[in-house]
Amino acid sequence: MKFLGFVIVCLTGGLLLYGTMDLPDWGDPASPASTHLSDYYIEHILEETRVPNLVTAVLADYRGYDTMFETAVVFCAGLACFLLLRDFRPKKDRYFRHIPTGVMLHVKNPEIRIIPGNEFEHMDREWVPSDRIIKTVCRILIPFIQIYALYVVAHGDFSPGGGFQGGVIFGSSLILMAISYNLKTLMKRVTEKFLSIFAATGVLIYVGLGVLAMIMGGRFLDYGMLAPLVPWDPGHIRALGMLGVEIGVGIAVMAVMVIIYVNIVSEGRHDEGL
Amino acid sequence: MTELVGLIVAKYNFWLYIILMMIGLYAMIAKNNLMKKLVGMNIFQTAIILFYVSIGYKHGATLPIIQGDHGGHGTHGAVIHAAEYINPLPHVLMLTAIVVSVATFGVAMALCVRVYRRYQTLEEDELRIRLSEK
Numbered sequence A: 001m002k003f004l005g006f007v008i009v010c011l012t013g014g015l016l017l018y019g020t021m022d023l024p025d026w027g028d029p030a031s032p033a034s035t036h037l038s039d040y041y042i043e044h045i046l047e048e049t050r051v052p053n054l055v056t057a058v059l060a061d062y063r064g065y066d067t068m069f070e071t072a073v074v075f076c077a078g079l080a081c082f083l084l085l086r087d088f089r090p091k092k093d094r095y096f097r098h099i100p101t102g103v104m105l106h107v108k109n110p111e112i113r114i115i116p117g118n119e120f121e122h123m124d125r126e127w128v129p130s131d132r133i134i135k136t137v138c139r140i141l142i143p144f145i146q147i148y149a150l151y152v153v154a155h156g157d158f159s160p161g162g163g164f165q166g167g168v169i170f171g172s173s174l175i176l177m178a179i180s181y182n183l184k185t186l187m188k189r190v191t192e193k194f195l196s197i198f199a200a201t202g203v204l205i206y207v208g209l210g211v212l213a214m215i216m217g218g219r220f221l222d223y224g225m226l227a228p229l230v231p232w233d234p235g236h237i238r239a240l241g242m243l244g245v246e247i248g249v250g251i252a253v254m255a256v257m258v259i260i261y262v263n264i265v266s267e268g269r270h271d272e273g274l
Numbered sequence B: 001m002t003e004l005v006g007l008i009v010a011k012y013n014f015w016l017y018i019i020l021m022m023i024g025l026y027a028m029i030a031k032n033n034l035m036k037k038l039v040g041m042n043i044f045q046t047a048i049i050l051f052y053v054s055i056g057y058k059h060g061a062t063l064p065i066i067q068g069d070h071g072g073h074g075t076h077g078a079v080i081h082a083a084e085y086i087n088p089l090p091h092v093l094m095l096t097a098i099v100v101s102v103a104t105f106g107v108a109m110a111l112c113v114r115v116y117r118r119y120q121t122l123e124e125d126e127l128r129i130r131l132s133e134k
Helices: A002-022 A037-051 A054-064 A064-085 A132-154 A164-178 A182-187 A192-215 A223-229 A233-263 B002-010 B014-031 B034-055 B087-117 B123-133
Strands: A094-098 A103-107 A120-123
Touching: A037 A054, A037 A233, A037 B087, A054 A064, A054 A233, A054 B087, A064 A192, A064 A233, A064 B087, A132 A164, A132 A233, A164 A182, A164 A233, A164 B087, A182 A192, A182 A233, A192 A223, A192 A233, A223 A233, A233 B087, B002 B014, B014 B034, B034 B087, B087 B123
Parallel strands: none
Antiparallel strands: A094 A103, A094 A120
């Protein structure tokens, strides 16, 4: 099987390498990919949308449908992870620590209820004391990462950035919290309900802006029709519409990243993980 | 021979990406472990992403962000030449593809977790034995 696979790979690679002879040279400005639609985008986007970042303008305006369904795909991926892995059954073995004495309790009977609070504390099965250096550095870093993520989302129209990138940065800051402390610390601050609602809200903001444009008399996702809503700055209405859409994308991507991480590391139990 | 070298130098990006893509394909075909197959799939995707991004590159061009006009007050009469900015379209396509690939990779890993929970293995031949036992 390995040898056969190697032969197949060599044949395919040889054919593809032979095919590169017909492809344009690297960086050739006259290559077919860079001459037809691309020229139109570069020369007309600024006057049509007033957004200097061409990537964001194409992403959120010219290819708005594509991005909307990509967001829906990301949402569905989060949903699939949840449905595949989420496990609501109570665990048989639970570990608690009696805080005043430091004694560990191993509870095997699922009937017994111990409410974690001032006296008892939930413990992971393989509990390792978190390193103070890692905890402190992460505690200081996480707010800055999150502000940077918000910056990336908010300035997506004018500088490199956008909803996808900002959402991933924000989500990774939350994942960093789960890694540096433990999963329970994250789930206490960012509950599952919160994440699910946010993932749906992001998609809803995107679709809602499209429907709003329809209500205002335009076509679906035609941000130009939203101008009466912002009378103080109607010239930038397309940039503002794109910003709204990017915020939706960012929220959805952030929530889905965390949902996927949490479900995979804890095998759907949401109690302990990496 | 010099012809071939000239050909490779002019298109070395495509050669590199095809080699990378074939590494991913080989991992998907020949590896026995499902996680290794997934890693191969990710290498394959990365090669395609790099391929698209390299198509958008133009010599002597800069980032696809129009310079010197960050208020959107028209173009100040300056004409924008398409040759000055690289092609934004492949970047747009790959931007979404990267995030979607991460999301689908998450789903694939979730499936692997389920498979492992049920059969206690991710090795393909062992899985086949377990499946035939049932």
